[in-house]
Amino acid sequence: MRIGELSRETGVAVPTIKFYVREGLLPAGRLTSPNQASYDEGHARRLRLIRGLIDVGGLSVATVREVLTAVDAPGGSVHKVLGAAHDAIxxxxxxxxxxxxxxxxxxxxxxxxxxxxxxxxxxxxxxxxxxxxxxxxxxxxxxxxxxxxxxxxACERIADADLAYVGRHADVEALVESVVVGTVLGDAVLTALRRLAHVDRSARRFGQWGEGARAVPGPSGEGTEKGGADPS
Known part of the structure; x- marks a missing residue:
């Protein structure tokens, strides 16, 4: 595919793709003429990983380069590659x-x-x-x-669940992207879940029905509480 097609497939602007190539984050395309280069699905996967590291992980270009170096290192263990990604974020x-x-x-x-x-x-x-x-x-x-x-x-159980999920990815790039996205967004999910669990446990332990909370319909039509104490 040409660079315009690569841009449409990944949602990354052409100037940004060229910048990543200049910075050594993305391999250059295969020259098909003096002014044309061809890209493949490997470039698309690498672009998605770069965007995940930068947009979700909030990493700098220099740090992304370090992570990608670990990804591309011959003979590098999955543990080492994941460690580089995790350390960076x-x-x-x-x-x-x-x-x-x-x-x-x-x-x-x-x-x-x-x-x-x-x-x-x-x-x-x-x-x-x-x-x-x-x-x-x-x-x-x-x-x-x-x-x-x-x-x-509790975190050991969460880590087991995380790694069981990311371990389903066959290639290293997708695995690293899952670790970055899963860790950053997973932290937000865990925080929200903790707050919801606090509301429930606080109501059960310290409150009475409707105290400090609003009753809202549950999925079965039963009342559930909205709001409540967060003991943290």
């Missing part, structure tokens, strides 16, 4: 609250206690340490002691 908060060294030790102990094969220097470990230190600064340390392992256990 894991933000580390800029703040450095008091108690951060203790929080880092707490994270390291959690990783060891649960037998996770994850490095204590992983970006997610640092992000977690910053959040835990902020909890401590707000006087909520007891909350962490009581629920941290419950959170970890």
């Amino acid at each position: 894991t933000p580390v908060p800029a703040g450095r609250p008091e108690g951060l060294p203790d929080a880092r030790r707490t994270v390291a102990e959690l990783i060891r206690r649960r037998g996770w094969r994850a490095g204590e220097d992983h970006p997610a470990a640092e992000a977690m340490a910053v959040a835990l230190a902020a909890f401590q600064d707000l006087g909520q340390g007891a909350f962490l002691e009581e629920v941290l392992d419950d959170y970890a256990e």
Whole structure:
């Protein structure tokens, strides 16, 4: 296909495609004449991956280049490729609250206690340490002691479900795209689900029917509550 067809198929503008080629993110098309190049489905798959990394993952061009280098590395394991993608989309908060060294030790102990094969220097470990230190600064340390392992256990189940899904993709590019899109958008889904579960559990544990909530019809016509407390 020509570049115009590639643009229509992927929804990426022609100037943007040319920019990706110049930046080394997208392989150049096969020259069919001095002024014409031909592209194939491999280019379309790579373009979708690039757009997923940039538009959904929010990555810079330089970071996308690093991820694609891992994708294209000969003999690279799936774990290594997914790790490169996951590291790239894991933000580390800029703040450095008091108690951060203790929080880092707490994270390291959690990783060891649960037998996770994850490095204590992983970006997610640092992000977690910053959040835990902020909890401590707000006087909520007891909350962490009581629920941290419950959170970890729930996240292990979520990770199993995530990887079972992405593992169905045959090619590495589609697999990496699923990890990026699934992680970024999955975080939003998990947050919303947590809020909904809080509403339900708060109503069951602390409330009475209709207290602090509106009754709305459920799928079977029964009343369900809308709104309610979020204990977090």
